[in-house]
Amino acid sequence: MSTEHDQVDVAVVGMGPGGEVAASALIAAGKTVAVIERELIGGECGYWACMPSKAVLRASEARRAADRAPGSGGAGPLNWEQAREFRDMIARQWDDSKQVDGYADKGAQVIKGVARLTGPHTLVVDGRELRAEHIILATGTEALTVPVDGLEHIEVWSNRELFTTHDLPERAVIVGGSAVGIESATFLASFGTHVTLVNRSNTLLSREEPRVGELAQESLREQGVDLRLGTEVARVRNEADGPVVEFTDGSSASAPVLIFAMGRTPRTADLGLEAAGVSVGEHGEILVDEHQRAAEGIWAIGDITGQMPFTHVAKYHGRIAADAILGKPHAARHEGIPRVVFSDPQIAAVGLTQAQAAERGVRTASAELDVPSNLGGPWVYETDPSGTLGLLADADAGVLVGAWAVGPMAGEWIHYAALAVREAIPIETLLDQVAQFPSYHEAYLAALGKLDL
Numbered sequence: 001m002s003t004e005h006d007q008v009d010v011a012v013v014g015m016g017p018g019g020e021v022a023a024s025a026l027i028a029a030g031k032t033v034a035v036i037e038r039e040l041i042g043g044e045c046g047y048w049a050c051m052p053s054k055a056v057l058r059a060s061e062a063r064r065a066a067d068r069a070p071g072s073g074g075a076g077p078l079n080w081e082q083a084r085e086f087r088d089m090i091a092r093q094w095d096d097s098k099q100v101d102g103y104a105d106k107g108a109q110v111i112k113g114v115a116r117l118t119g120p121h122t123l124v125v126d127g128r129e130l131r132a133e134h135i136i137l138a139t140g141t142e143a144l145t146v147p148v149d150g151l152e153h154i155e156v157w158s159n160r161e162l163f164t165t166h167d168l169p170e171r172a173v174i175v176g177g178s179a180v181g182i183e184s185a186t187f188l189a190s191f192g193t194h195v196t197l198v199n200r201s202n203t204l205l206s207r208e209e210p211r212v213g214e215l216a217q218e219s220l221r222e223q224g225v226d227l228r229l230g231t232e233v234a235r236v237r238n239e240a241d242g243p244v245v246e247f248t249d250g251s252s253a254s255a256p257v258l259i260f261a262m263g264r265t266p267r268t269a270d271l272g273l274e275a276a277g278v279s280v281g282e283h284g285e286i287l288v289d290e291h292q293r294a295a296e297g298i299w300a301i302g303d304i305t306g307q308m309p310f311t312h313v314a315k316y317h318g319r320i321a322a323d324a325i326l327g328k329p330h331a332a333r334h335e336g337i338p339r340v341v342f343s344d345p346q347i348a349a350v351g352l353t354q355a356q357a358a359e360r361g362v363r364t365a366s367a368e369l370d371v372p373s374n375l376g377g378p379w380v381y382e383t384d385p386s387g388t389l390g391l392l393a394d395a396d397a398g399v400l401v402g403a404w405a406v407g408p409m410a411g412e413w414i415h416y417a418a419l420a421v422r423e424a425i426p427i428e429t430l431l432d433q434v435a436q437f438p439s440y441h442e443a444y445l446a447a448l449g450k451l452d453l
Contacts, residue, residue, distance in 0.1 A: 003219040007131045010325060011123060013115045014138035015099075015273075016043020018302035018314030020138050025322035029108050029452040034109040034132065036125055041099035041110075044140050047091050053183055054161040055090040057342050059083045060190030064294040064344055065408070068382040080168060080191050087163070112284070118274035120297045134297055134325050137271065137278075138314070141264035146175075147363045148258075150236035154243040157259045159184070168193050171255040173245045175233055176262035177204040179341040182216060182262050186343045189223045196245075196253040205341070208404060209353050209390060211368065215406045216347060223344070226253070233258070266304045281306060290331035291324040292317050299325070308334055336422025340411035345386060348414035351402035351421040354392060365395040367450035371407055374446040377438030381408060381431060389443045391417070393451050399424040405443075413440045429453065 008031075010025045015037040023035050027086040040047050059078050066075035082251035092098070100110050114175040122131050143158035157165075162184055168191055174181050177199030185195045197220065203213040204227075218221075219228060224271040235260065238244075246252045266284045273280060279287045284296050285306030289377070294300040299321040302314030320332045341347040357364050371387030372378040378385030387407025394401050403417035420430055431448050 006129060008034045008109065008135065009132065010034070010134045011036060011115075011130055011132035012138060013123070013138045014140060014267075014302075014304075015041040016044065016140050016302065016314060017311045018318040019043070019136065019138035021315045021318030022138070022301060022322045023108065025124060025319065026325065027103075027108055029322075029326050033105075034111055034130060035139040036111045036113065036115045036116045037096075038112070038322050040094065040096040041103070042092070042096055047094055048163060050311050050426070052091045053088045053159070053187065054342055055087040056163065056187050057127065057183060057190075059086075059110050060186065061342075061344060063190075065382075069292055070380065070383050078191055084166070091164070114270070117276040117278075117298075120276050121294060123272075132297075134299065135276075136318075137294065137298065137300045137304060137316070138302050139267040139271065139304055140269060140314075141309065142265050143260060143261045144263045144265055146233075148233050148235060148240070149298065150167070150243075151258070153238035153258045154236045154245070154255070157257055159261065162187075162259055169255070169257045170194065171253075172196070172257040172259055173198060173233075173255045174254050174259045174261055175199075175320040176260065177201060177206070177229070178211075178261070178263070179205070179339075181261040182220065182341050182343050182347075185220055185225045185258060187225065189220075189225050189378065190344075194224070194226070194255075195287070196226040196228060196255065197234060198231060198245075198247060198253075200232045204229075205347070207353075208339075208347075208349050210346060211388075211390060212349065212404050212406065215388060216341070216343065219343060219345060219406075222440050228253070264303065266306065268304060274364050291329050292321040294326065307332075307339055308339075309339070310339070313337060326413060332415050333422065336418045336420075338414045338418045342411065345407045345408050346410040347404075348410040349402070349404040350414055350418045351400065352392060353402060357392060357394075357401055358429075361418070362401060363395045364401070364453050365393045365433075365451045367391045367452075369443055369447040369450065371440065371443045374440050375438070375440070377440055377442060378408075380438060387440065387443070389447050391444075391447045391451060393427060394452060397424070398427050398453060399431070400427065407440065409440065413443075416441055416444055427453065 011034045012019045013036045052366040063075040115125045124340045164436045171194045174197045184195045204216045205213045231247040232250045234246045244254045268284045301317035303309040369389045372385040390404045392402035
């Protein structure tokens with residue numbers, strides 16, 4: 001039976017970070033909003049990815065920082081039980097009741113269930129019909145796996161099992177050399193798991209500058225990670241001592257757990273997109289315009305669009321879509337958005353790589369800086385300091401188009417370059433900027449001075 005509650009101004013399908021940002025902005029603006037989530041409000045990031053992963057990575061980061069800090073005397077061994085308790089707290093014990101109550105208290109309808117579009121302004125959630133002037137799709141992605149002979153012989157994990165596990169395996173094989181694979185390897189290795197990381201490419205982080213991948217390899221090997229590059233998992237066989245993972249190069253590794261960390265696919269298959277006139281790309285991603293509009297009355301934000309699948313981008317998209325719905329449209333811009341791997345040391349990048357710039361016909365100038373050799377700050381931060389900064393400039397326009405950094409807190413000081421790339425700040429202006437002493441930000445002045453423009 002239809003009730004007044006069956007119609008709202010906006011229905012938000014998927015309450016991860018992007019959906020939460022959009023819903024909160026629309027509720028604050030006085031719109032009637034229904035928030036729809038099939039699992040937990042907070043989404044993949046809050047319960048199975050970003051937050052629990054960074055929580056367990058923090059302990060190893062702090063220990064290594066203490067080991068390197070002048071006069072600290074080093075740190076003791078890591079305590080998995082304490083780290084696990086902290087992770088569980090960060091993940092809210094996988095209980096979203098406070099979030100449900102919070103949205104209800106703000107006047108939103110909270111609907112738990114699987115949604116399917118039935119038209120441009122209508123959807124069904126587990127048999128309940130709902131009409132909305134605007135529908136925001138924010139259902140995110142799910143981990144990719146590949147068919148491998150013999151998987152029944154081994155425990156198979158994705159990020160969900162890894163970052164919610166109660167006990168850590170003695171040995172593990174990780175498939176994937178991107179951010180998730182590197183962070184997973186860093187986490188497990190720091191707590192004593194023997195990690196074998198396999199990647200079909202001959203490099204890590206193949207979408208970044210080759211030098212970044214080289215530095216990532218050096219770091220992982222120093223942590224004891226066994227890297228198998230340029231090969232893939234062929235099959236799993238069961239031996240008396242446990243599962244053995246065979247690779248296509250003829251080598252193998254024994255481990256009770258195989259972890260897929262090799263990418264994600266948009267959750268669009270069962271959304272009923274055709275009923276609302278929504279178009280999808282070749283990988284199942286929803287195609288949107290510059291305001292995140294997918295069709296009449298339909299908006300899509302975050303990973304589901306295939307546009308830079310990061311939590312901070314999903315939150316940005318949430319603001320873009322909400323503002324458009326509220327009559328304050330402004331186009332989304334994806335240049336100048338940082339990309340960070342929370343490894344040890346951290347890896348950060350922004351803008352174009354040399355290869356991408358060449359594809360666009362940009363004449364470039366580049367510079368690489370060994371940070372400790374040029375600055376004082378790293379020497380008071382670590383007894384054996386490290387850090388590398390790379391810059392890429394448009395030689396004709398005199399602006400930065402890309403940058404990368406590998407070093408302590410690189411995820412923080414990459415934002416200097418992120419703003420410069422986004423706003424095309426002239427290099428002349430950057431050279432006249434004054435950075436705090438002592439700090440890693442000073443590296444930009446030294447690296448900018450090395451550019452041959």
